[in-house]
Amino acid sequence: MAGIKIIGTGKYVPETVSTNEDFTKIVDTSDEWITQRTGIKTRHMSDGEPSWYMGMKAGAQAIESAGLSPDDIDMVICTSVTGDYYTPATANIVQGKLNIHHAFSIDINCACAGFVYALDMARRYLSVGEDVQNILIVSPENITKLVDYTDRSTCVLFGDGAGAAVVTRSEGFYHSYLETDGSGADKIYAQSARPGNAFTNREKAESFKELFPQGKEHYMYMAGNDVYRFATTKMPEALEKACAKAGFTPADLDIIIPHQANARIITTAAKNLKLPMEKFYVNIEHYGNISSACIPICLHELREAGRLHSGDKVGLVGFGAGLIFGACVFEY
Ligand code: UT7
Secondary structure, eight states: OOEEEEEEEEEEOOSOEEEHHHHHTTSSOOHHHHHHHHOOOEEEOOSSOOHHHHHHHHHHHHHHHTTOOGGGOOEEEEOOSSOSOSSSOHHHHHHHHTTOOSOEEEEOOOGGGHHHHHHHHHHHHHHSSSSOOEEEEEEEEOGGGGOOTTOHHHHTTBOOEEEEEEEEEESSOEEEEEEEOGGGGGGEEOOOOOSOOTTOOHHHHHHSOOSSSOOSTTOOEEOHHHHHHHHHHHHHHHHHHHHHHHTSOGGGOSEEEEOOSOHHHHHHHHHHTTOOGGGBOOOHHHHOBOGGGHHHHHHHHHHHTTOOOTTOEEEEEEEETTTEEEEEEEEO
16 A cells, blocks of 8 residues: 655644633642643633634645645545534535535544544545545644533643644555554543434433433543553554554654643653654643644644655654544655
């Protein structure tokens, strides 16, 4: 199977920025606690921009930076877990707003690992036949609408924004390792509308117990410590397994872009891999955790800074609700 080439990237973040100091006014916390325990200083937060809008902005920039026109895009994959509608797919709205004709669009829900899973899916479409040449991946997230701002252990962690990339086929290497552990589905969740209609038998409905403990409205619940442990073991495991398929080790990678959930998770993963922190790109200080948007925003920033060179060995590694994790390594 062929590899992938990232030929364009884009990013959009809302204008409003919240500082750690801002959070001390709404919950019992401090700049010191947030900085030491998470590495986060600020986050961009939606001023009402819907996810499709952020995806459209980042997507337009990615197409332009690839030197393509919208009609060169054959497929759109959107990774948002915070779509604006149950239906249609956010990918469809972004496709329409970007005037991309003759393409097909798909939403995937792979939480914070969404970009890694989308890239892997893109590569598989690109590898089969000639009908798909250029794929736009958009990762817009409005995570803050799922956040309970009375819960200090989660509210300080998240921000909003979007990343995007245009991907095409290449002859370079590409390998991945993806895995989900559905038995950990109760470790992070946010509930959708409950089943029911005009004819629902209320008594019978009561017999269907909640799968997970009753959450607070639609807000996100997270067992932070369990996810922390999961992330610090599974990120190294996924990277090692993807590299092994490529015939090298994580030490051979030029740059590793990890999901940005907590700076301490990244430091611990680096230690477990016996790698220096210089190999890891970290921007969590400015954005907090933007779920699937984190990795493509990092990619965009690295490209803009001229830090990615042809032939570089790049590693992406993500984890999140599901529980889900995965890594891919490829020649830039
Ligand atoms: O993208 C994937 C989704 N999310 C994640 O990956 C998050 C993974 N988990 C984490 O990053 C960390 O577990 C957290 C940042 C959520 C929590 O950090 P921690 O070092 O694991 O803290 P903890 O939950 O063990 O709590 C330690 C203490 C507790 O107080 P007591 O019980 O020791 O008195 C908490 O109540 O820190 C307290 N605490 C806070 N204190 C000040 C929790 N949140 C805060 C806060 N400010 N914001």
